[in-house]
Amino acid sequence: MILVPYVPTPYEVIKVMLEMAEVKPGELVFDLGCGDGRVLITAVKEFGANAVGIELRRDLVEKCLKNVLAEGLEDRILIIEGDFFKVNISPADVVTLYLLTSVNEKLRPKLERELKRGARVVSHDFEVMGWKPIAVKDVNDGYRNHKVYLYKV
Numbered sequence: 001m002i003l004v005p006y007v008p009t010p011y012e013v014i015k016v017m018l019e020m021a022e023v024k025p026g027e028l029v030f031d032l033g034c035g036d037g038r039v040l041i042t043a044v045k046e047f048g049a050n051a052v053g054i055e056l057r058r059d060l061v062e063k064c065l066k067n068v069l070a071e072g073l074e075d076r077i078l079i080i081e082g083d084f085f086k087v088n089i090s091p092a093d094v095v096t097l098y099l100l101t102s103v104n105e106k107l108r109p110k111l112e113r114e115l116k117r118g119a120r121v122v123s124h125d126f127e128v129m130g131w132k133p134i135a136v137k138d139v140n141d142g143y144r145n146h147k148v149y150l151y152k153v
């Protein structure tokens with residue numbers, strides 16, 4: 001069940017997302033619908049985190065794996081091929097999302113149930129309805145304005 005098309009997050013936006021979430025070395029970042037792995041790779045290379053990506057599309061899982069191997073980050077990044085609704089996300093310190101408001105709404109009970117206290121959720125462009133963001137930022141990547149919403153569990 002693919003609920004969201006693949007649109008990659010620009011690098012400038014990823015940086016702001018991970019900075020706003022204050023990702024620290026050794027923390028675990030989950031990207032739900034990880035696409036080509038760019039969020040995972042940035043979290044590991046630039047923030048010292050470890051990362052888990054979950055992706056439903058086989059072609060993107062393969063692309064992601066290729067990119068992770070090219071960076072030599074296979075010890076730090078786990079890629080799970082599957083539906084993020086069915087994967088346990090409780091170890092996450094930070095969860096990154098670039099989905100849709102409707103999907104965030106379906107995910108919210110899972111996030112509330114599984115995430116630990118103090119975990120941060122950072123969402124590109126789409127709010128988590130029913131939660132109050134602790135920060136919102138606009139990022140211009142040279143083409144358009146992106147919004148980033150930060151939440152704390």
Ligand SMILES: C[S@@+](CC[C@H](N)C(=O)[O-])C[C@H]1O[C@@H](n2cnc3c(N)ncnc32)[C@H](O)[C@@H]1O
Nearest residue numbers: 003004007008009033034035055056083084098
């Ligand atoms: C808008 S893209 C974002 C990709 C990446 N997170 C980024 O920011 O560059 C959304 C991704 O979620 C994946 N996806 C959609 N529904 C999913 C699901 N239920 N489980 C796992 N992946 C899913 C899509 O295949 C797509 O790659």
